[in-house]
Amino acid sequence: MSLVARHLEANGLPTVIMGCARDIVEHCGVPRFLFSDFPLGNSAGRPFDVESQRLTLELALRVLESAPAARTTVQSPLRWREDASWKLDFSNLDRLTPEEIAEKRREFDAVKEVIKTKPGRS
Amino acid sequence: MTFVADHDVPIPYMQRTRDYYLKLGYDNPYRWAYFTDAPFTPMARPLAETRLALITTAAPYQPGVGDQGPGARYNAAAKFYTVYSDSTDSVPDLRISHVGYDRKHTTAEDPNTWFPLARLHEAVKAGRLGALTPRFHGSPTNRSHRVTTETDAPELLRRCREDAADAVLLVPS
Numbered sequence: 001m002s003l004v005a006r007h008l009e010a011n012g013l014p015t016v017i018m019g020c021a022r023d024i025v026e027h028c029g030v031p032r033f034l035f036s037d038f039p040l041g042n043s044a045g046r047p048f049d050v051e052s053q054r055l056t057l058e059l060a061l062r063v064l065e066s067a068p069a070a071r072t073t074v075q076s077p078l079r080w081r082e083d084a085s086w087k088l089d090f091s092n093l094d095r096l097t098p099e100e101i102a103e104k105r106r107e108f109d110a111v112k113e114v115i116k117t118k119p120g121r122s
Numbered sequence: 123m124t125f126v127a128d129h130d131v132p133i134p135y136m137q138r139t140r141d142y143y144l145k146l147g148y149d150n151p152y153r154w155a156y157f158t159d160a161p162f163t164p165m166a167r168p169l170a171e172t173r174l175a176l177i178t179t180a181a182p183y184q185p186g187v188g189d190q191g192p193g194a195r196y197n198a199a200a201k202f203y204t205v206y207s208d209s210t211d212s213v214p215d216l217r218i219s220h221v222g223y224d225r226k227h228t229t230a231e232d233p234n235t236w237f238p239l240a241r242l243h244e245a246v247k248a249g250r251l252g253a254l255t256p257r258f259h260g261s262p263t264n265r266s267h268r269v270t271t272e273t274d275a276p277e278l279l280r281r282c283r284e285d286a287a288d289a290v291l292l293v294p295s
Contacts, residue, residue, distance in 0.1 A: 001179060001294040003155055004261055007275035010161040013282060014289040018238070021294075022132040029160035037132055041223030043293050044241070047232035057241045061250065064289060065169045070162035084130035086227045091135075091142040105146050107196065114198040115264075 002028035009070075016064040018043045018056065022073070032067045034060040036076040039086060045078075052078055155267055166288060169251055175287035176258040177278060178237050179295045180216035182206065190217040192231040203264060205277045207257040210239060214258075218295040221263055236295035255285035261292075 002025050005015040009031045016032040019025050020040050025033050036043060036056060045053030056076060063074050080086060093101055140151045165172065183190055187199040197219040208214050216237055218230050234240055239258065245251040259281050262274055282290055 001177075001261060001292050003267065003270045004177065004275045004278055005290075005292050006157070006161055007271065008279055008282065008290050009163050011279050012163050013279070013287060014163045014165050015292060016289075017292045017294070019294050021135045023134055023136050024154055027136065028155040029157040031160055031162050035132070039224030039227040040135075041218060041221075041228045041230055041295060042235045043295065044235050044238040047228065047235050050234075050241075053234050053238060053241050054244070057238050057245060058250075060291060061169055061245065064291070065165055067162075070160035080227070084127060086224075087131070087133050088129055089226050090133055090224055091138045093142055093145045101146065108143075108146065108148075111196060111198040115201070 001025075002030045005030045014064060016060050016067075018060045022075075026071070026073060029071055031070045031072070032063045033071075033073045034063050034076065035073055036078060038078075038080045040090070042080075046080075152265070167252075170249055171252045172288045173253045173255055173286060174242070174251055175255040175282045175285060175290045176210065176239065176242060177261050177290060177292045178216065178258060179221060179261050179263045179293075180218050180233070180237050181220050181260065182208070183215040183217050190219040192229045193225065194219040194230075195225075196220075196222060201263065202260065203262050205262065205274055205281065206260040207281055208260075210242075210254045210256060210258050213239075221295055223295060236293060238291075238293060242291075252288075255282070255287045257281070257285055 005017050009015050017030055018034045020036050020038050020043050022035045045056040059076055089095055136154055181200055181202050184200055188197050190197055190200045200220040216233055218236055242254055246253055259278055
């Protein structure tokens with residue numbers, strides 16, 4: 001998505017990304033970025049919380065209209081929950097049993113097989 | 123003065139993912155796109171006169187390729203490989219089972235958390251935003267920088283121009 005934003009912007013279209021993976025988007029380098037410190041899958045706000053979705057969109061629109069230069073990141077003030085322990089779980093093998101790790105490996109190999117069947121894709 | 127816990131920072135996804143696959147036994151780590159510069163185009167007109175395009179990584183529901191519902195396991199068969207477009211006046215049936223969202227801490231039950239079309243319509247109605255383009259667009263997530271840069275991004279640009287977009291909101295799921 002960051003590569004797409006860069007391409008659009010380089011060709012004259014102002015862009016803003018709403019996202020939850022701060023390091024990945026900033027590593028690529030994009031013009032404007034509204035970051036929500038939420039689990040991946042909630043770039044546009046909390047589930048069944050229209051107010052949080054409105055605020056998230058409003059912040060993104062403000063970033064779009066007022067960013068002074070490229071690589072502008074604004075972080076939403078919203079928190080997923082007060083207890084931040086959810087952040088320790090994502091792709092963290094220290095938190096899985098050997099059986100769960102073996103299952104993850106089987107799952108990943110299966111995904112690779114599915115993707116291999118699509119021509120010209122990696 | 124009390125500071126928050128050390129782990130209460132944005133998740134370092136790149137490091138976490140590298141460590142994860144290394145520990146699973148795959149030693150050819152993914153290389154994320156990296157640039158030191160970034161392009162910038164100033165807004166041409168106020169937001170209230172701006173026609174906005176929406177780009178999503180969500181996938182249209184595809185019957186017959188397995189569970190794509192809330193909480194479904196990662197479903198690579200549900201991926202899509204070419205740019206698609208659909209009407210912004212519709213309520214499209216979009217799913218995110220084909221990407222690595224946080225399956226432990228969110229459920230993907232409310233599409234408005236990754237596809238803000240309903241909120242965008244409200245912003246237009248309120249006069250905050252000029253208009254939406256007649257179509258939104260779907261951007262494939264295939265982990266090939268070459269395909270994204272050489273095929274998908276130019277096609278998305280073409281469609282945004284065709285719809286006379288003034289600016290673009292991109293929402294990865």
